[in-house]
Amino acid sequence: MSQRLRVTGRGVSLPVNTARRLVGALLDLIYPPTCGGCQRAGARFCERCLAEVHWLDAGPVCLRCGRPAPDGQLCARCRHSPPALDAIRSAALFAGPLREAIHAFKYGGRSDLAEPLAGLMAAFWQRCALPADCVVPVPLHPSRERERGFNQATLLARAFAAQTGLTLAVGGLERVRETPPQIGLSASERRANMRGAFRIGVGILPGRRPLIVDDVCTTGATLEACAAPLIAAGCETVYALTLARARLQM
Ligand SMILES: [Zn+2]
Ligand SMILES: [Zn+2]
Numbered sequence: 001m002s003q004r005l006r007v008t009g010r011g012v013s014l015p016v017n018t019a020r021r022l023v024g025a026l027l028d029l030i031y032p033p034t035c036g037g038c039q040r041a042g043a044r045f046c047e048r049c050l051a052e053v054h055w056l057d058a059g060p061v062c063l064r065c066g067r068p069a070p071d072g073q074l075c076a077r078c079r080h081s082p083p084a085l086d087a088i089r090s091a092a093l094f095a096g097p098l099r100e101a102i103h104a105f106k107y108g109g110r111s112d113l114a115e116p117l118a119g120l121m122a123a124f125w126q127r128c129a130l131p132a133d134c135v136v137p138v139p140l141h142p143s144r145e146r147e148r149g150f151n152q153a154t155l156l157a158r159a160f161a162a163q164t165g166l167t168l169a170v171g172g173l174e175r176v177r178e179t180p181p182q183i184g185l186s187a188s189e190r191r192a193n194m195r196g197a198f199r200i201g202v203g204i205l206p207g208r209r210p211l212i213v214d215d216v217c218t219t220g221a222t223l224e225a226c227a228a229p230l231i232a233a234g235c236e237t238v239y240a241l242t243l244a245r246a247r248l249q250m
Pocket of ligand 2: 064066078079
């Protein structure tokens with residue numbers, strides 16, 4: 001597969017990604033994008049909204065589940081019943097302009113927000129990377145993906161992998177069955193709802209320390225259900241990173 005694209009008739013060729021970025025930048029000049037967080041024209045996620053992002057590495061977090069923990073060790077919940085995942089991290093709180101942007105990204109036809117939103121994950125990762133060796137997006141059920149036209153986790157994972165240099169493993173996991181919406185369910189109901197929802201996919205897993213990527217983590221039930229087949233398949237450690245985490249009472 002050619003990774004290079006001839007862009008002029010004078011023998012100058014550019015990598016596909018560079019050419020795409022140049023075309024994108026040119027289009028942005030002609031049709032300025034609007035911010036997914038505040039709708040102002042100029043950037044896809046503007047400086048003002050960026051300043052309002054509540055980063056989750058601003059204070060100490062539980063080593064396992066990534067929720068705020070005063071001593072930066074294991075929280076009471078993880079000491080009592082540790083999650084199957086070796087570590088869950090989320091870049092920021094699911095609130096304010098970031099919440100608006102995620103909503104626009106998933107439901108408002110703004111798939112162009114994948115790049116700047118993954119940029120937030122990459123910025124977080126630069127500060128607190130885990131020793132993962134490949135990126136696996138949380139799969140949608142094929143019928144849901146057809147309906148939406150894309151899988152938001154795949155778009156985020158692809159842009160995140162490109163920005164961090166990690167290998168992307170699309171198809172590493174498959175969703176076996178469609179699950180009812182999780183809204184309004186308790187943590188244990190969510191776990192029961194998600195149990196057995198995923199299996200190892202046809203895609204080759206290019207590593208033994210996968211990082212599962214999703215947009216939002218609420219109780220972690222989806223990530224746990226994704227981790228189960230990876231652990232059963234012999235992965236050494238399984239990590240997860242989400243763009244945002246819903247505020248939860250401990
Ligand atoms: Zn904004
Ligand atoms: Zn914890």
